[in-house]
Amino acid sequence: AQSVTQPDIHITVSEGASLELRCNYSYGATPYLFWYVQSPGQGLQLLLKYFSGDTLVQGIKGFEAEFKRSQSSFNLRKPSVHWSDAAEYFCAVALNTGTASKLTFGTGTRLQVTL
Amino acid sequence: GAVVSQHPSWVICKSGTSVKIECRSLDFQATTMFWYRQFPKQSLMLMATSNEGSKATYEQGVEKDKFLINHASLTLSTLTVTSAHPEDSSFYICSGQNSYEQYFGPGTRLTVT
Numbered sequence: 024a025q026s027v028t029q030p031d032i033h034i035t036v037s038e039g040a041s042l043e044l045r046c047n048y049s050y051g052a053t054p055y056l057f058w059y060v061q062s063p064g065q066g067l068q069l070l071l072k073y074f075s076g077d078t079l080v081q082g083i084k085g086f087e088a089e090f091k092r093s094q095s096s097f098n099l100r101k102p103s104v105h106w107s108d109a110a111e112y113f114c115a116v117a118l119n120t121g122t123a124s125k126l127t128f129g130t131g132t133r134l135q136v137t138l
Numbered sequence: 139g140a141v142v143s144q145h146p147s148w149v150i151c152k153s154g155t156s157v158k159i160e161c162r163s164l165d166f167q168a169t170t171m172f173w174y175r176q177f178p179k180q181s182l183m184l185m186a187t188s189n190e191g192s193k194a195t196y197e198q199g200v201e202k203d204k205f206l207i208n209h210a211s212l213t214l215s216t217l218t219v220t221s222a223h224p225e226d227s228s229f230y231i232c233s234g235q236n237s238y239e240q241y242f243g244p245g246t247r248l249t250v251t
Contacts (some may be wrong), residue, residue: 055238059242064229064245064247065244065245066142066144066231066242066243066244066245067182067231067233067242068242069239069241072239074238113181113182117238124235124238124239124240125172125184125187126172126182126184126240127184128181128182129181130180130181131180131181133179
């Protein structure tokens with residue numbers, strides 16, 4: 024069964040500093056990988072996704088992520104964090120069942136931004 | 139982009155009663171919708187996969203008689219929590235699948251008193 028690990032439960036960065044959120048996956052085939060952001064009491068918003076091709080993917084809000092097959096990782100990065108980026112971030116891997124893609128989520132990383 | 143709505147956004151009900159949560163895809167047809175449950179400060183746990191016109195597929199450990207799912211059309215899926223108890227209090231989130239992406243609703247917070 025596939026699994027996703029986000030080693031960091033909570034990260035605090037200063038506004039303007041760079042950010043990297045870690046994500047490791049375990050999956051037998053080429054995964055479909057996603058990063059979502061959740062603000063308190065809200066649903067999830069897709070930041071970016073990787074299906075195939077270029078291993079460095081660009082997303083919304085200035086985020087990017089790099090797929091590294093050798094490390095089974097899909098880390099999320101942002102060069103300069105804004106206070107509005109404070110939220111919960113979830114990495115997810117999709118199991119393609121043919122007609123539907125079931126997502127398995129990591130446990131999430133809560134990002135706090137200090138001014 | 140693809141938009142999914144949920145109604146209500148929050149609901150309080152008494153123990154023993156049933157409550158229905160609606161999930162609608164507003165600008166796309168979702169053959170498949172998913173229902174998740176999220177406890178405070180935890181990740182999303184998939185409860186069931188809902189396919190239009192057929193029975194839902196429930197994840198292991200989810201009581202299908204307690205969490206009734208109906209996917210009557212390509213734009214509407216409903217989750218009914220039957221005979222609710224305080225331990226059913228949670229944040230319920232649905233998503234609709236469009237191609238290989240899931241688009242999430244804003245969630246429904248259920249409180250059972």
